[in-house]
Amino acid sequence: MFSLVLHSHLPWLANHGRWPVGEEWLYQSWAATYLPVTDVLRRLAREGHTRMVTLGITPVLAAQLDDPHCLAGMHHWLGNWQLRAHEAAGMAEESYRALGAREHRAAGAALEMFETRWRHGGSPVLRELVDADAIELLGGPLAHPFQPLLDPRMREFSLTEGLHDAQTRWQHRPRGIWGPECGFTPGMETGYAAAGVEHFMVDGPALHGDTSLGRTVLDSDVVCFGRDLQVSYRVWSPKSGYPGHSAYRDFHTYCHDTGLKPSRVTGRAVPSEDKAPYDPELASLAVDRHVSDFVETIRRRLRSESARIGRDALVVAxxxxxxxxxxxxxxxxxxxxxxxxxxxxxxxxxTLTDARDRGYVGGPVDLADSSWGSGKDWRVWAGDQVSDLVRLNDEVVRTTLDTLDKAHGGRALGAPVLRNRVHDQMLREALLTVSSDWAFMVSKDTAAAYARDRAHTHAHALREIADAVASGRDSAAVRLADGWNRADNLFPGLDARRLPGRHGGKS
Structure with a gap:
């Protein structure tokens, strides 16, 4: 059996800058990926295709796809795309006029799709696919923390709140998750089982390359599925993957007058100014060849793995x-x-649920510390280059838990536990601080300054709210929490009362 798993994630970008890093990242991904990919799945579902893809949507991305500010910003971005295409269509060069006409049609189609299918956010779009049995949805923890480094109480809270958020948005509780960065440390399977998670993804090396079946983790009933690198790298390899083919549109080359992308890859060593104009017909022919190649790659892998293990095998890309x-x-x-x-x-x-239900599961495995990052270990999120962020995360989590524990400890015995929006906002800011994205961006030197600024901004928000709470300045704490909530208003269902207590139970 073949299972295609897609992991959809961006950090919280709303209200935190626009260009070059910020909301622009969200809107580009929305226009180029989320709109067309969901449209492909909807179209195939209407033709009767079912159980096609296991689609992970992280809570922090789902929040942005439903957020009124982001929806308005996306609508504006699509309109601006069409205006830029109109400008290109009036340029002197024939290749740019053709580009402008093509992009104008694409922008118009995207606008129509957005205005008709997305006007109430992403959740109705995803619910339609779930209801049509087209996909399996994977959930995950709030704000995408690197779970192995997270305090167990915060880890449990982030996961259970993430699953609660999924239920609220989609009226569907995922049976599986994509753990952020495929990060794992022994014992996490117990937390997964307690939260009702039945399966999760790991990278192939975590299973020593034997991804031919899902595997239960130790003595739990939780199944881990491994990414088959031999098959996945056929597509996603920086050196030989399909996207680098000469006929495909070049990601890095822009028309600086319009911001549109006019060129095809042409050749890996060809400078931008010498790249040939993009030709959709050439690209379409290349897609056909690569689809045929990938299907044959999957077929060969299924045959070889089935022969090796003596039973029908599973391939997960x-x-x-x-x-x-x-x-x-x-x-x-x-x-x-x-x-x-x-x-x-x-x-x-x-889907992964199908793989489990159809018996593509082998014997138990003792998983070690792992991730899908460089080295397949934790160096991206715990290495020397991000040691300051590791210390910051520890401080923020400790401050949050200590402050909330003291606040709850001072409550009169038997007093009703009312929801506290100050405590809720403290947890939001703490979780946004420990997002795995910031360490990843620093380690990869990709907008590292933005990433550090984001981590420290959320840490500052947490500190000043916590200081007001700890010093008894209740009105100041409310004012500060409300102020930060205007920028960081995701996860309205987050409830600090569900934070696990220091000695078990809820706070």
Missing amino acids: AFDTELFGHWWFEGPLFLERLLRALPEAGIEVG
């Missing part, structure tokens, strides 16, 4: 969803043709 469209322009077209071609080739396709 897993990718960031944003690869399909945002990074690789032709990605949504590739997905559509692939999802049609697989059943036509006689390949059994299903």
Whole structure:
């Protein structure tokens, strides 16, 4: 059986800058990936295709796809895209006029789709796919923390609140999750089981490359599924993956007058100014060849793994969803043709839940510390280059827990426990501080200054609210919490009363 798993995630970007890093990142990904990929899945579902993809949507991305500010910003961005295309259509060069006409049509189609299908946010779009049995949705912890480094109480709270958020948005509680960065440390399977999580993803090396079946973790009933790197890297390899083909649109080359992308890759060593104009027909032919190649790659892998283990095997290919469209322009077209071609080739396709329910599960495994980052260990999130962020995260979590424990400890015995929006906002800011994205961006030197600023901004918010709470300045704490909530108003269902207590139970 073949299972395609897509992991959709961006950090909280709303109200925290626009360009070059900030909301622009969200809107580009929305236009290039989330709109066309969900449209592909909806179209295939209407044709009767089911159980096509296991689609992970992190709570922090889901929050932005439903957020009124982000919805308004996205609508504005799409209109601006159409205006830029109109400008290109009036330029002197024929290649730019063709580009402008093509982009104008694409922007118009995206606007129509957004105004008709997305006007109430992303949740109705995803619910429609779930109701049509087109996909399995994976959930995850709030704000995407690197769980192995997180205090167990905060880890439990983040996960259970993330699953609660999924239930609220989609009227569907995911059976599985994509743990942020595929991060794992022994014992997490117990927390997963307690939260009702039945399965999760790890990277292939965590299973020593044997990803032919899901595996229960130690003596739990929780199943881990491993990403098959041999198959996944056929697509997602910086050196030989499909997106680098000469016919595909070049990600890095812009028309600086309009911000549009006019060129094809042409060649890896070809400078931007010498790249050939993009040709959709050439790209379409390349997609056909790569779909055929990928189907054959899956078929060969299924045969070889089944022969090796003496029973029908499982192949799991897993990718960031944003690869399909945002990074690789032709990605949504590739997905559509692939999802049609697989059943036509006689390949059994299903979700991770299908794999579990159909018996593609082997014996127990003792998972070690792991991730899908560089080295398949924790160096990206715990290495020397981010040691300051590790210390910051520890301080923020400790301050949050200590402050809330003292506040709850001072409550009169038997007094009713009322919801406290100050405590809720403290937890929001703490969780935003410990987002795994900031350490990743610093380690990879990708907008590192923005990442550090974001971590310290949320830490500052937490500190000043906590200081007001600890010093008994209740009105100041409310004012500060409300002020920060205007920027960081995600997860309205987050409830600090559900934070696990220091000695078990709830706070």
